[in-house]
Amino acid sequence: MKKLFYFGLIGLLLFEVANVYFIMPMPGSQKMDSIDVAYFLYKWRWVFRNAFVLLLLIGLFKAQWKRKWTVAIPILIAGAAIYMANFVMAADHMFYQPKDVLMVNAADNIVDTNRLVIGIANNGEAKAYPIRFLGYHHQVQDTIGGKPVIVTYCTVCRTGRVYEPLVNGKPEQFRLVGMDHFNAMFEDATTKSWWRQVTGEAITGKLKGQMLPEFFCTQTSLSQWLQLNPNSLVMQPDPAFIEDYDTTLKYESGKSKSKLTGTDSLSWKDKSWVVGVRAGAVKKAYDWNKLKTARIINDKVGNKNIVLVLANDDKSFFAFENPDAANHFTLYNDTLLLNNLQYSINGKAIGGNASLKPLPAYQEFWHSWRTFNAGTLQY
Numbered sequence: 323m324k325k326l327f328y329f330g331l332i333g334l335l336l337f338e339v340a341n342v343y344f345i346m347p348m349p350g351s352q353k354m355d356s357i358d359v360a361y362f363l364y365k366w367r368w369v370f371r372n373a374f375v376l377l378l379l380i381g382l383f384k385a386q387w388k389r390k391w392t393v394a395i396p397i398l399i400a401g402a403a404i405y406m407a408n409f410v411m412a413a414d415h416m417f418y419q420p421k422d423v424l425m426v427n428a429a430d431n432i433v434d435t436n437r438l439v440i441g442i443a444n445n446g447e448a449k450a451y452p453i454r455f456l457g458y459h460h461q462v463q464d465t466i467g468g469k470p471v472i473v474t475y476c477t478v479c480r481t482g483r484v485y486e487p488l489v490n491g492k493p494e495q496f497r498l499v500g501m502d503h504f505n506a507m508f509e510d511a512t513t514k515s516w517w518r519q520v521t522g523e524a525i526t527g528k529l530k531g532q533m534l535p536e537f538f539c540t541q542t543s544l545s546q547w548l549q550l551n552p553n554s555l556v557m558q559p560d561p562a563f564i565e566d567y568d569t570t571l572k573y574e575s576g577k578s579k580s581k582l583t584g585t586d587s588l589s590w591k592d593k594s595w596v597v598g599v600r601a602g603a604v605k606k607a608y609d610w611n612k613l614k615t616a617r618i619i620n621d622k623v624g625n626k627n628i629v630l631v632l633a634n635d636d637k638s639f640f641a642f643e644n645p646d647a648a649n650h651f652t653l654y655n656d657t658l659l660l661n662n663l664q665y666s667i668n669g670k671a672i673g674g675n676a677s678l679k680p681l682p683a684y685q686e687f688w689h690s691w692r693t694f695n696a697g698t699l700q701y
Contacts, residue, residue, distance in 0.1 A: 448555070614632060
């Protein structure tokens with residue numbers, strides 16, 4: 323019976339560790355293709371827990387213990403480990419959604435305009451979400467021009483994405499559940515499926531294979547965003563989390579030395595920055611160091627001629643289709659030039675010509691773009 327007690331105790335302890343290990347950044351855990359195992363353990367967690375607790379209790383009360391109080395020590399140790407796994411190390415107990423999404427106009431904004439933002443616009447409304455806040459919250463649920471959106475960010479992949487939180491055509495709520503291959507995962511409230519932040523795909527659970535509709539977004543400095551969108555609203559810090567937000571600028575500027583979120587200043591290393599561009603089904607990565615030197619890159623991705631440009635602030639970047647296959651864009655200050663036509667840095671026409679068609683472009687770590695964009699090309 324004593325063996326039964328220790329089997330139940332150790333089994334419970336190992337289960338709780340495994341339940342966290344596969345979905346948190348622990349040694350080796352994020353390099354395995356273990357998401358289905360992790361989901362299986364999570365889905366049946368109460369079956370495992372009840373079984374091990376039952377064995378533990380049977381052994382505790384049926385065995386002959388010389389000093390029953392001695393069993394309290396391993397039980398307390400196991401209890402502490404279980405508490406750590408479920409409350410201290412659980413993703414949704416480490417990072418919380420904002421209690422209030424506070425949006426103000428430029429005149430009332432208190433966010434440093436040198437900070438990076440994820441900017442979105444729809445139906446005559448524009449909003450900016452500072453990465454300083456998104457990096458902690460991981461997700462912000464809001465509306466833009468009457469459309470619901472979920473603005474997401476993963477600091478370990480350096481990926482900002484915006485989606486419509488619609489599952490099977492119905493609005494859905496999500497919570498942060500952990501990460502897979504270093505990318506944040508969210509769980510929907512209805513089916514408990516797990517969704518990958520960088521792609522919007524359900525990677526395990528009932529809805530495996532479904533995709534959230536992506537909403538076009540742009541990463542710029544706040545000053546650049548407000549210059550291009552002067553009537554934009556800007557997300558402000560939630561007073562409930564003011565001490566949790568990054569104040570150093572080290573992450574955004576690439577000066578962080580953290581193993582998970584730090585940047586490699588060399589090119590094409592795991593933690594190097596790239597700009598990934600999607601043109602139809604074809605994906606291509608551009609080295610950030612190269613872009614900073616060239617400032618404008620004319621290229622062909624698949625069957626599309628594209629232009630990738632970096633603004634004078636060295637932070638704001640944009641990608642467009644080139645409507646004139648025979649000629650390349652040039653850049654003067656922050657004005658794009660094509661023959662006799664002029665465009666602002668975000669592709670808006672200056673004069674009577676049509677604006678440029680934007681392409682999805684993302685700044686992220688090379689390990690992330692390479693992992694989640696199989697077959698990507700490199701410039």
